[in-house]
Amino acid sequence: MASVREAVARLGLTLTVATTTDEVLAPFGARGVPATVLVNAAGRVVGAATGPREQAFFEERAKDLLESSAPSLGSR
16 A cells, blocks of 8 residues: 555645455445546445556546536526
């Protein structure tokens, strides 16, 4: 975990990094290392992926989350 935290600090990333066991990740469909579990602002798991991911993966997921949480024009 120290190497992950060092990389996050070195890269200046502002994200939460956690480690856990396969037993905790299994219900989210993440099976293996590394695993990514995406959690929205309400604390709900909205996606999971296993294996390394490129930056574009995270950018696309963030865009999807922002678009899905934006109020629609009809709800004003």
